[in-house]
Amino acid sequence: MPTSSDRVLKPVRNLPVQLADRLRERLLAGEWQAGDRLPTEGQLGQEYGVSRSTVRGALQLLENQGRTRTRHGLGTFVAAFGGEIKTSLPELQSMSDIIRAHGFEPQMRFDTAEVRPATDVERARLQLDRDTTDVFATQRAVLADGEAVAFSDDQIPVGVLGRDFDPVTVDGSLFELLRAHDVAPTTSVADIHAVSATSIGWGVHHPGSIFLLLDQIHYTDKGLAVLASKTYFAEGRFQFSVLRVR
Known part of the structure; x- marks a missing residue:
């Protein structure tokens, strides 16, 4: 059971997330x-020790994730939580953190993980200069309790990871890999598409499967592009929500 001192939030900008x-x-x-x-x-x-607006924002995040339901005039109630993994689209979190927060065990199954020359398209997406020629590229399945819930193609500039980087050592979250090298993505720009193709996930799913593609570039707070990813989320396993206001 948390103590009162454990419940003191640090005064940073993401108090609702905390x-x-x-x-x-x-x-x-x-x-x-x-x-x-x-x-x-x-x-x-x-x-x-926070304002009502901070509490309101936190409760909205929990509702976006399907964990609570707010009934106006009555309060906020714990929802009966199903098998879908729900998250708010504006939140920038690693897939491992999202899966873990839902009570599932995250795991990455890598089909490829290698250092190779960047393609022209990758160089443009990551805004690489002439001195940066290589990227750490992966193709991986994202699992929750052993079941594939997403497939992802990713590239990170090798210069971000240091001269001694060894791709053989990578077996988990790419966000955690970046954090281990003191690199923190704080924003991303994403294009969203619904797609269906047998090439997704190396053909291990039903041919008629539908995926939500997030085609993203992740940036640090200084505007440095550090991760390009095309992530295909399986329909019925990942559910995204967006808060819309008028």
Whole structure:
């Protein structure tokens, strides 16, 4: 059970995300069950030392992930959580973190992981200069409890990873790999498409399967492109939501 000191949030810009993470941990620990009403915005704000707007943003993130339902005038209730992996499209998180947050065990199965010369298209996407010729390129399946939920083609400039980088050592999240080299993607630009092709996932799925493609470039807070990815999310396993306002 967290102590009061454990619940103090650090004063950084993503307070709603921090609070959502803390509340999600308590949900996964079974502190609240499906149908239970969460403490009020005022109670949570007092408990964590944050404003009501921060609490409201955190609860919205949890609702986007399918973990809670807010009933106006009644409060926020724990949702009966199904097998889909839900996330808010504007949130920039690693797939491993999203899968883990839903109570599943993430795993990466690499078909290829190699250092090779960048193609002209990759050089343009990653804004590589003439001195940067190689990329770390992967093709991988993303698994949740052993089941493939996404397939991804990715490229990282080798210069970001250092001269001693060895692709053989990589077996997990690429976000974690970047963090280990003190590189933190903070934004991404994504094009979104619905696609169906037998070439996706090396033909290990049903030929009629539909995927949501996120074609992304990830950037640091200084605008450096550090990861290009085309990730194909399996229909029925990953569900994205977008908060729209008028």
